[in-house]
Amino acid sequence: MRVNISPMKISEGQLFETYLDSSVRIICPPELIPSPGQYTLAHARGSDSPLAVPVFFSDSAPNGFRSAPLLDSPWNPGAQLNLRGPLGRGFSIPIFARKVALIAFDESPARLRGLISIALKLDAEVVLVSDSALDDIPEAVEVQPIQAMLDIYQWADYAAFDVARENLNQLREKFGRMNQAKGPREAAVLSQSKGQILVRAPMPCGALAECGICALTIRHDWKMICKDGPVFEMKELQ
Numbered sequence: 001m002r003v004n005i006s007p008m009k010i011s012e013g014q015l016f017e018t019y020l021d022s023s024v025r026i027i028c029p030p031e032l033i034p035s036p037g038q039y040t041l042a043h044a045r046g047s048d049s050p051l052a053v054p055v056f057f058s059d060s061a062p063n064g065f066r067s068a069p070l071l072d073s074p075w076n077p078g079a080q081l082n083l084r085g086p087l088g089r090g091f092s093i094p095i096f097a098r099k100v101a102l103i104a105f106d107e108s109p110a111r112l113r114g115l116i117s118i119a120l121k122l123d124a125e126v127v128l129v130s131d132s133a134l135d136d137i138p139e140a141v142e143v144q145p146i147q148a149m150l151d152i153y154q155w156a157d158y159a160a161f162d163v164a165r166e167n168l169n170q171l172r173e174k175f176g177r178m179n180q181a182k183g184p185r186e187a188a189v190l191s192q193s194k195g196q197i198l199v200r201a202p203m204p205c206g207a208l209a210e211c212g213i214c215a216l217t218i219r220h221d222w223k224m225i226c227k228d229g230p231v232f233e234m235k236e237l238q
């Protein structure tokens with residue numbers, strides 16, 4: 001299933017409520033709601049902060065959506081938000097996927113949560129791999145610790161990762177070490193590029209000012225996570 005890049009919109013929204021995990025529910029027009037992996041830039045009206053905050057989709061919610069946890073969110077319920085989005089490339093689960101792994105390598109799996117319902121609609125088995133808890137997960141979803149990541153990756157026919165830019169090398173090393181330890185057949189399975197990776201980094205301008213803060217080097221080439229990602233094909237990052 002291909003998630004296309006939607007035409008960007010600018011509009012107003014409202015922070016309706018906050019949750020214990022620092023995620024928020026935002027009320028906004030439907031065309032502002034990002035797909036899983038995409039983001040919308042939000043700036044509170046009247047705020048002193050010059051920087052907008054990238055808000056990722058986590059779950060559907062009435063009249064808007066629930067975000068992934070926000071770090072250092074300065075907003076309180078009722079805050080009026082200027083929204084620009086949806087921005088960037090999101091995840092796309094292939095329609096043939098029957099074994100889907102959702103792997104939050106270093107943080108909350110909330111940015112991957114939106115893929116659960118898509119995968120279940122495809123009748124796929126879903127395994128969530130994370131050391132962080134996620135509330136309200138359907139019973140059909142199996143949860144495994146990050147220690148099981150490589151085994152689950154071997155099992156899956158599609159994997160979606162969530163990783164911080166600074167931890168990408170650590171992820172690559174894990175795959176590299178595993179390849180060395182396994183036999184040639186399993187190493188071949190591990191080297192297959194059968195997934196996508198959401199790379200997290202600060203994205204203050206969302207490509208508007210080309211600030212370069214979200215830059216990522218891929219094979220001696222510069223990519224901007226805010227517009228070339230945040231979701232990349234695994235084969236691009238290997």
Ligand code: FES
Binds near residue numbers: 212227
């Ligand atoms: S956030 Fe400014 S170029 Fe990406």
